[in-house]
Amino acid sequence: MTKIKPQSIMTIQFDRQYPYYLEDRIKDINKSGVPLSEFNYRLANFCIDYWSKEGDTIIDPFAGRVTRAVATEKLNRNYIGYEISPDTHMRSINHFEKIGINPTLHNSNGIWMKETNDGVGDMILTCPPYFNIERYETVPGQLSDYFKYDDFLRDIRLSIRNSYRVVKNESFSCWVVADVRNFHRWGGLLDLHGDIITLHKLEGWRHWDTIILPYAASNSYQIHSAKNNGYTSKVHEYLLVFRK
Ligand SMILES: C[S@@+](CC[C@H](N)C(=O)[O-])C[C@H]1O[C@@H](n2cnc3c(N)ncnc32)[C@H](O)[C@@H]1O
Numbered sequence: 001m002t003k004i005k006p007q008s009i010m011t012i013q014f015d016r017q018y019p020y021y022l023e024d025r026i027k028d029i030n031k032s033g034v035p036l037s038e039f040n041y042r043l044a045n046f047c048i049d050y051w052s053k054e055g056d057t058i059i060d061p062f063a064g065r066v067t068r069a070v071a072t073e074k075l076n077r078n079y080i081g082y083e084i085s086p087d088t089h090m091r092s093i094n095h096f097e098k099i100g101i102n103p104t105l106h107n108s109n110g111i112w113m114k115e116t117n118d119g120v121g122d123m124i125l126t127c128p129p130y131f132n133i134e135r136y137e138t139v140p141g142q143l144s145d146y147f148k149y150d151d152f153l154r155d156i157r158l159s160i161r162n163s164y165r166v167v168k169n170e171s172f173s174c175w176v177v178a179d180v181r182n183f184h185r186w187g188g189l190l191d192l193h194g195d196i197i198t199l200h201k202l203e204g205w206r207h208w209d210t211i212i213l214p215y216a217a218s219n220s221y222q223i224h225s226a227k228n229n230g231y232t233s234k235v236h237e238y239l240l241v242f243r244k
Contacts, residue, residue, distance in 0.1 A: 018042040024099060026065040026091055030135055037134060039064060039127055043176070043213065043239070044071035047125055051172035051241065052077055056122035059166055061110030061159045062143070066092050068125055069103040079103035080121065082110030085137035109141045111159045116166045124163045124173035128156060130192060133180045149182065149190055157199045164203055164244055173205060173242040176213070178234060187229070193238040200242045209241035 021038050028036040044067055052058060054076040060068050063081030065088060072079040081103065083089045089107035096103060106115050110126075129136065129144035131152050136144045146152040163173055180190045197207055214236050226233040 018045045022067050022070055024095075025067060025070075026088075026095055028065060028088075036136075039067040039176070040213075041067050041071060044068045044125070045075065047174045047239070048072055048075050048077060048123075051125075051174060052123040057120060058123045058125050059113070059116065059121040059163070060126045061113060061124070061163060062126050062128045063092070063105060063110070064088070064127060066095050068127075069096070069105065070099070070101065072125075073101045073103055079105075080116055081105045082108055082113060084109055084139055084141050084143075086139065087137050111141065111143075111155050111162065113159075113162045113166055118165050119168050121167040122171050124167060124171070124175075126174070127176040128159070130178055130180045131182075131190060153195055153199065156196065157203065160196075160199050160203045160205070164205060167244055169244055171244045172208065173200070173244070175240045175242075176237055177240065178237040181231070189231070193240060196240060200240075205242035205244060207240075208243040209239075211239040211241070213237045213239055 018041055020040060020042055022041040025038070027038075030036055048058065048071055055078075057078040057080060058068075058072045060079065060081040063069065063083040069079045069081055069092070083092065083105060084107070086107055089105060092105055096105070108115060131149060132144050132146060134144060136142060138145055143152060143155060146155070167173070175196055177193050177196055179192050182188055182190050193210075197210070201207055222233040
């Protein structure tokens with residue numbers, strides 16, 4: 001088992017030990033043909049190595065496509081994921097079979113995680129929909145279909161409560177999120193990372209760490225449209241870490 005040498009979170013972007021994106025992965029586009037966001041494979045490896053140990057069980061209430069599952073299995077941990085979209089779920093299962101791994105992936109609601117008993121997990125690693133700025137397959141419970149931000153936060157809070165239920169004491173929980181601009185309503189910035197920190201604390205988690213994840217600069221169009229509207233285009237996400 002290749003031991004990842006300790007390093008600062010800022011260098012992970014440049015660690016050639018892992019591809020930034022999983023080579024063999026499921027690429028996706030949304031209804032208007034725009035590529036859907038991809039989870040950073042290097043970041044997945046860093047989080048799993050940093051906040052869990054071999055043999056641990058990692059739970060992911062919002063699985064998306066396969067990146068975190070593959071990283072978990074390749075680092076000799078066990079993966080339990082939840083993906084509400086039947087289409088994404090089926091294609092992930094087919095992908096796992098194709099690459100010869102067998103993580104657990106439920107086509108079920110990650111808000112409740114009803115298939116997972118109390119205290120079986122050792123870590124939470126996830127990336128929820130960022131409210132409704134990126135839309136996924138429309139099915140009951142699809143968080144990216146929510147129109148009201150308060151309704152979205154209400155159910156995110158339930159997933160945080162059930163994340164607490166399914167892991168052991170002293171377990172870490174890592175959420176990758178970004179703040180979002182509420183274009184549908186008043187156009188202001190929704191402090192999603194701040195709200196997720198507040199909700200975790202309300203559900204008994206200890207806020208353990210906040211890491212700024214810089215990513216590639218915005219394109220010129222984003223920069224200009226932002227300037228024309230008096231705000232800046234975002235070039236970072238947050239890695240939020242909590243402890244039970
Ligand atoms: C941020 S996305 C994942 C995309 C991301 N870049 C990734 O691969 O990590 C979150 C995923 O959560 C799924 N999802 C939304 N609401 C859910 C729910 N209530 N339970 C489980 N999965 C859900 C969506 O279908 C989407 O595939």
